[in-house]
Amino acid sequence: xxxxxxxxxxxxxxxxxxxxxxxxxxxxxxxxxxxxxxxxxxxxxxxxxxxxxxxxxxxxxxxxxxxxxxxxxxxxxxxxxxxxxxxxxxxxxxxxxxxxxxxxxxxxxxxxxxxxxxxxxxxxxxxxxxxxxxxxxxxxxxxxxxxxxxxxxxxxxxxxxxxxxxxxxxxxxxxxxxxxxxxxxxxxxxxxxxxxxxxxxxxxxxxxxxxxxxxxxxxxxxxxxxxxxxxxxxxxxxxxxxxxxxxxxxxxxxxxxxxxxxxxxxxxxxxxxxxxxxxxxxxxxxxxxxxxxxxxxxxxxxxxxxxxxxxxxxxxxxxxxxxxxxxxxxxxxxxxxxxxxxxxxxxxxx
Amino acid sequence: xxxxxxxxxxxxxxxxxxxxxxxxxxxxxxxxxxxxxxxxxxxxxxxxxxxxxxxxxxxxxxxxxxxxxxxxxxxxxxxxxxxxxxxxxxxxxxxxxxxxxxxxxxxxxxxxxxxxxxxxxxxxxxxxxxxxxxxxxxxxxxxxxxxxxxxxxxxxxxxxxxxxxxxxxxxxxxxxxxxxxxxxxxxxxxxxxxxxxxxxxxxxxxxxxxxxxxxxxxxx
Numbered sequence: 001x002x003x004x005x006x007x008x009x010x011x012x013x014x015x016x017x018x019x020x021x022x023x024x025x026x027x028x029x030x031x032x033x034x035x036x037x038x039x040x041x042x043x044x045x046x047x048x049x050x051x052x053x054x055x056x057x058x059x060x061x062x063x064x065x066x067x068x069x070x071x072x073x074x075x076x077x078x079x080x081x082x083x084x085x086x087x088x089x090x091x092x093x094x095x096x097x098x099x100x101x102x103x104x105x106x107x108x109x110x111x112x113x114x115x116x117x118x119x120x121x122x123x124x125x126x127x128x129x130x131x132x133x134x135x136x137x138x139x140x141x142x143x144x145x146x147x148x149x150x151x152x153x154x155x156x157x158x159x160x161x162x163x164x165x166x167x168x169x170x171x172x173x174x175x176x177x178x179x180x181x182x183x184x185x186x187x188x189x190x191x192x193x194x195x196x197x198x199x200x201x202x203x204x205x206x207x208x209x210x211x212x213x214x215x216x217x218x219x220x221x222x223x224x225x226x227x228x229x230x231x232x233x234x235x236x237x238x239x240x241x242x243x244x245x246x247x248x249x250x251x252x253x254x255x256x257x258x259x260x261x262x263x264x265x266x267x268x269x270x271x272x273x274x275x276x277x278x279x280x281x282x283x284x285x286x287x288x289x290x291x292x293x294x295x296x297x298x299x300x301x302x303x304x305x306x307x308x309x310x311x312x313x314x315x316x317x318x319x320x321x322x323x324x325x326x327x328x329x330x331x332x333x334x335x336x337x338x339x340x341x342x343x344x345x346x347x348x349x350x
Numbered sequence: 351x352x353x354x355x356x357x358x359x360x361x362x363x364x365x366x367x368x369x370x371x372x373x374x375x376x377x378x379x380x381x382x383x384x385x386x387x388x389x390x391x392x393x394x395x396x397x398x399x400x401x402x403x404x405x406x407x408x409x410x411x412x413x414x415x416x417x418x419x420x421x422x423x424x425x426x427x428x429x430x431x432x433x434x435x436x437x438x439x440x441x442x443x444x445x446x447x448x449x450x451x452x453x454x455x456x457x458x459x460x461x462x463x464x465x466x467x468x469x470x471x472x473x474x475x476x477x478x479x480x481x482x483x484x485x486x487x488x489x490x491x492x493x494x495x496x497x498x499x500x501x502x503x504x505x506x507x508x509x510x511x512x513x514x515x516x517x518x519x520x521x522x523x524x525x526x527x528x529x530x531x532x533x534x535x536x537x538x539x540x541x542x543x544x545x546x547x548x549x550x551x552x553x554x555x556x557x558x559x560x561x562x563x564x565x566x567x568x569x570x
Contacts, residue, residue, distance in 0.1 A: 034432055035429050035432045036432060036434060155500045157497055158497075159363075159367045159496055159497050160431060160434065160438075160496045160497070160568075161363045161366055161367050161370075161430060161431060161496075161497070162360075162363055162364075162367065164363070164430055164431045165359050165360050166364045168359065248433060249433060286476060
């Protein structure tokens with residue numbers, strides 16, 4: 001691979017690293033913070049399943065981002081990913097909750113504006129609508145799951161210690177599912193912009209199995225996310241516990257499951273095909289924010305418990321993040337593309 | 351690796367459940383042995399049968415101390431029930447202190463050999479009855495705390511009931527003691543034993559108050 005190609009991919013890898021560092025906490029944060037699972041166990045499971053999810057099921061959401069704006073040069077993709085990563089960094093520094101999903105969509109729209117490509121309004125409104133619906137669906141799933149769990153536990157009458165052991169096992173399994181869904185849904189944020197200009201050739205192995213060029217990008221992106229999980233997510237996990245609402249381990253399991261189901265629903269091509277085969281309305285395959293799905297789930301649990309313990313200012317800053325993140329990413333991308341084209345002489349669109 | 355870790359966690363959990371059950375059994379048995387020991391003392395004084403009951407309570411107390419230390423060590427060393435282990439530790443230590451009260455009271459009978467007038471035997475027995483009933487109920491409530499948290503309340507109100515009954519009997523008995531023609535030294539001596547036994551019921555109520563908070567914290 002040429003050095004220039006590797007250089008252009010580096011912004012996506014950086015974005016993947018920051019996604020791993022931040023979003024692994026949504027999957028394993030409460031369990032590690034509450035010392036139910038060791039960080040080393042959580043990081044290993046998270047890394048493996050993020051990569052599996054990214055390679056196996058990352059294509060659906062990537063296709064949707066491609067419809068929003070098919071960035072056709074590596075330099076343009078580099079700047080879109082860099083703008084998203086920079087916005088994530090700036091917003092994190094400013095203490096605002098941030099989503100890589102919203103950052104990359106803002107950056108793609110910024111590229112569309114710069115390259116005078118018309119933004120597909122239908123796709124954009126589907127994506128924006130999904131962002132609003134995603135926390136609501138997560139909240140509904142959380143409430144339903146919570147009620148089911150409470151019903152089960154009050155009938156099962158497990159000893160406190162055995163319940164603790166089962167909860168740990170459940171947190172590990174939910175974490176694995178969550179990491180898979182995160183990889184499947186969010187790999188588009190990290191590598192989606194590079195797919196139309198992918199520098200890789202399809203690899204076909206003996207027996208017909210192999211990796212498409214997009215899957216090779218997803219594998220590299222998955223590895224970058226895993227690197228973020230392994231190197232930096234521990235401190236995020238240790239501070240995530242008291243963010244919105246203090247959670248019991250069982251409530252944490254419910255939140256992780258609700259989050260993972262939502263991410264899975266918005267990423268699964270298998271489910272889409274199944275729904276299509278029964279002539280049922282399909283769920284759009286859209287990258288959604290992992291953090292906001294968790295916020296929705298936790299809010300659902302909090303509201304069900306009367307809403308007294310919810311820290312509303314945190315909710316307010318999440319909503320603010322929805323608006324600010326894409327705008328900041330769009331502006332950074334536009335300005336960055338201008339410099340890349342006019343100062344560094346790079347072709348940022350065809 | 352994660353699966354084998356889980357399996358060993360389930361094995362350790364089962365063993366620890368057994369130890370907590372044994373802890374509760376010991377406390378319950380101590381209450382029965384204490385009741386029987388006081389009955390024997392009232393009937394025959396500091397007889398060999400009484401000494402045997404005293405040794406039984408001593409042995410149970412030291413076994414229970416070992417169990418408690420072992421349970422607490424495992425809870426912390428293996429980071430089990432991290433969100434509740436502080437409460438469990440507090441509960442076990444408070445329950446253990448009831449056993450210490452039983453042991454202390456019986457040593458008191460053995461060393462000080464109070465002379466209890468026969469017409470007061472019934473009141474002393476009734477006081478011991480109420481106090482040990484309160485302990486039986488706090489043991490049931492504590493077992494429920496571990497196994498069926500919704501049932502904790504079913505036993506807690508009985509602890510309060512028996513503690514109040516014990517208070518009534520102890521007040522009545524103290525009044526009788528001080529209204530009697532006994533000399534002051536004996537009156538104070540007998541009153542001290544009433545307080546010692548009544549303390550058992552009071553401690554059971556204290557544990558029940560704490561358990562009520564632990565239960566609220568663990569409810570969904």
